Amino acid sequence: MVAPEFVSLAFDFPFETVYITSIIRVSLYVSVLAVLISTLVSLPVAFAMGFSEFRGKQFATSIINTGMGFPSVVVGLLVLLMLSNQGPLGELDLVFTKEAMIMSQFILAAPPIMAISLASITSVENRVRDAGLVLGGTRLDVALLTLKEARNGIATAILAGFGRAISEVGSVLIVGGNIAGADGVSRTRTLTTAIRLEARQGRYDTAIVLGVILVVLVLLVNAIVIRLGGQEGLR
């Protein structure tokens, strides 16, 4: 390792700066969008399941829980086979694009968001619901009340989904291809895949910088979600 000698300004290195900021941008773009779509899909499902009793509910719940442990490389492989020119969605021409990465991260992030929200919705005590009904609330009011009670759990769920998306490497590497342009601008290179590449090339310094950024990002998002989760926070 070279002893750090501080350079006055980073502006002499537009390539590096562009490289790193573009990687951060791609990472956030892919993960945030994937988690957003996952949330939009998962919450209604969790809600519907939380407010109803049906045969096979137990089974459906266990399917979702299994999905939480689904290996990301396998998801990547399946998405690749789907999107490949040979696959059923080959027409879309999405292999090695951000859209493909969003697809695989959506699949990865949905189960934890669904399972944790469902758990928190069902754990809102029946007494709360009963109280709502006794006070003359409609079903909608009660649903909103439950949602309010379960908000911390839901925040945790979204956070868990994001944590899984931003820090996984297997699937985005397979479907995204870890591409950066000749000008050093990342196209499908994320923080995780970049760390892997820099380590392969023996450039541990860049890898460490990217690693620090990734950890700080995750902590930052954690903090934001905790703030949003209400004054009492997540204990």
Place this chain on the structure above:
Amino acid sequence: MPTQRRREFLAALGAGAVAGLAGCSSVGGTAGGTKPTAEGTEPGVVGDKLTLTTTTSTYDTGLLDELNAPFEDMYGVTVDAVAQGTGAALETARAGDSDVVMVHARSLEDEFMDAGYGVNRRDLMFNDFVIVGPGDDPAGIEGADSATAGFAAIADAEATFLSRGDNSGTHTKELAIWDAAGVEPAGEWYLETGQGMGEVLMMATEQGGYTLADRGTFLSMTEDIDLSILVQGPIEGGPERLANPYGVLAVNPAVHDNVNYDLAMAYIGYLTSPAAQETIANYERNGKQLFYPEALSEEPNYEQYVPEGWSSSSE
């Protein structure tokens, strides 16, 4: 030394990573809505994006960025380079997921062309392979007069040998050498890593093991690894068996009608042009030339366009 300045900058950046993030957090705010800059491509538009699958060595040495930047400017297109290793690069092309391939295993390339998946193969450049290992050379292979003798000595001594084990061009070459040496590499000492060239060189440094490397990647990493070249390739007067030619070929549009054949041919034309060949000749890392251009020659070499030993009667 650019590397030196780069490191200084990174050290400063590392120290200021958190501060730097404050500057980046505006990115986070708009991440969902904006398209990244410098990206003029919309998926599905034909003719502005070329997908290249290639080996880890061309990418990791940095040569590819050097070659692609002028091409992108010239044609106003983007070249998406996916570094996979020769076997995987051809496999991706076989599925029609890339337009053009740059690899270094003639036997695999020939197979690919024979099956009709590739057209218009051209010789592009060459370097060579070297057998590298720890400086104290426990197996005593230094100065072996052939690659096979070197490998045989490693096997006899049961010294740790790290194999790429990833069906790459280097791995293909390595297996061919074991085969020629009449040795079945097996045992505690033989480790299949399944990793790229750079990773394997790092691992060999860590474990004090031997490996077969392409000279380009080895030279581009000398600062980070502690290995010596023990058996030279033909560039330094070593055995011809360690030659490492690179070829470039287009995916056959008759098999996959979705591939961007015109742009692939423009790219191959560019790579084999005097300008790009000069770029290859002038590309240096740590003061050493990594690749030697091979596309320009006085003699037309028709062998390069077709599988070796091909004859028209086989149609």
